[in-house]
Amino acid sequence: MQELQAKVSDIEFPHGGHPDIKINAGELKVAVNALRAINHKLRYQIMKVIDETKQITVTEIYVKLKIEQSVASQHLAILRDAKIVNTHRDGKFIHYSVNKEHLAHISKLVSQFVK
Numbered sequence: 190m191q192e193l194q195a196k197v198s199d200i201e202f203p204h205g206g207h208p209d210i211k212i213n214a215g216e217l218k219v220a221v222n223a224l225r226a227i228n229h230k231l232r233y234q235i236m237k238v239i240d241e242t243k244q245i246t247v248t249e250i251y252v253k254l255k256i257e258q259s260v261a262s263q264h265l266a267i268l269r270d271a272k273i274v275n276t277h278r279d280g281k282f283i284h285y286s287v288n289k290e291h292l293a294h295i296s297k298l299v300s301q302f303v304k
Contacts (some may be wrong), residue, residue: 216298219272223295226271231256232264239274243283248288 207291228234231254239245246255251261265285268274272291277284 220295220298221239223271223273223291224299226267226273229264229267230261232268235264236269236273237259240287244277244286246282246284250285 204208223267227236235250238250242249246260247261249266251258254261265274269276272288274285275288277286
């Protein structure tokens, strides 16, 4: 499998009057993971709450959304793994913020496929 990944790390499609399409498999995998993370109703609500407050703790999230702490933590872990949210530790508290730079990069990458 690693051999296959090495061979498809960059794929180029010749054009027919259009600019060449170059797909970086690594970037595509990151984008797919991010889209999967976002494509969930509760995670979308969590992102919205984080964005509205700019920075928030898991406690504030689960109180605001009226969900269990463990549920909030599980979904935040998925968002963290997909680099959708940033974390900042302040003593015993971890503050979450939306990683807008990463979302902008994902949006740009996806828009290349939807045109």
